[in-house]
Amino acid sequence: MRRSRGRPRQFDSETVLDQAVAAFSVHGYSATSLDELARATGLNRPSLYNAFGDKEALYLQALEHFVSRLRTALADTVVAEADLPTALRKLFLGALAVYFAERPALGCFVFCTAPVEAVAHPAVRALTLGLVEELDALLGARFAAARDAGQLPAHTDPAQMAKLAQATLHTLAIRARAGESRASLERFIEHTVAVLAPVTKASRRRGTSRS
Amino acid sequence: MRRSRGRPRQFDSETVLDQAVAAFSVHGYSATSLDELARATGLNRPSLYNAFGDKEALYLQALEHFVSRLRTALADTVVAEADLPTALRKLFLGALAVYFAERPALGCFVFCTAPVEAVAHPAVRALTLGLVEELDALLGARFAAARDAGQLPAHTDPAQMAKLAQATLHTLAIRARAGESRASLERFIEHTVAVLAPVTKASRRRGTSRS
């Protein structure tokens, strides 16, 4: 790997984007100043501009960075886990861990901060809708697979169940940021998993664990 | 009703708050300037200050105004309607009508714009959590009544079903603002009503209509 010609960068782009995600998560796009972003990332404003473009471009790249991390996390839970209730439980509890990572809880970076900007910034809107549709598709495929494997009633509509599962993510994000307790949300998750993926006699016979 | 002493106001507070709700709904709290608010309401900035206090106070009163309107709308649907599936359908479709009132769709004023500010402004956070809890309680009572009337299985957990119903509102709000089509959300509503309030043999015999 050849090094580029001029003075080398003194920062790692991924790290900076992580820090930008953290900064934007607190006050959202509009209320986060470039001064704050510079402080949070350790670079100064011209460096931010040189590397990422203007404020909107930086916000968009922070969103994309967050989504790409989310994508890999989903592959490890929703796709990899064979048992549907376990997959859903892992998904929701994993989301909760992210939403409560800071004090106070900040909820989901995309679902709690992007909708506000979606109206004024078409690119933000497209990214948000893109994530929503991607999750619908991923979860839809997961529900379809479970149904085809006989873990769900044959009349189940996988696409609509997927939307209900994503609705759970949305409400968890909003409730966490609004200040609802983590314990309350954990109880809600347990109930919701039971509604979305009722344990059938067959799966009970197979003895699916809850880890 | 005695008139107050000085020069009378040239505006109606309720109307101004409606206009403030509309203005804040577009760009959220931070990105809406007092100039925009003055233009939207027809008053000039000092009048806004005199009548409502600073920007945060105005935003809070706009939120409260919106919630109080919502409260009366809920009384007409969720509480008044005897049949649970019909009540839920009216609730969700009524929400959709509000979320799609403008072009592009703006979603819910509270659930789409307040969460961002909730972290920095404790009063906004309290109001948001207050609305969430109020809806939980209202819907919980509605599900409990339906269960006690034999319209739902005896093992139903009304409080958790209420949270799932509110999750539907949250996802409708986010999806509408992100640009998902109204037709798609109407299909989702139909499916969700069937999941939350399955039509039992008893209610089918009673012949509940869908209007």
Next chain:
DNA sequence: TATAAATTATGCGAACTGTTACAAAATTAT
């Protein structure tokens, strides 16, 4: 070693932000 290329740092500036003083206008009470 000299040159080109890229990043970093300092600092500036024009525009906009929320907020407040102040005087003019409009109404009620005395």
Next chain:
DNA sequence: ATAATTTTGTAACAGTTCGCATAATTTATA
């Protein structure tokens, strides 16, 4: 009528915003 009181409009304030021009620094290449 005069005084008291409240709202309105103009204007201005101090602080912050984003973005950029410029110069200094660091590296690869010729």
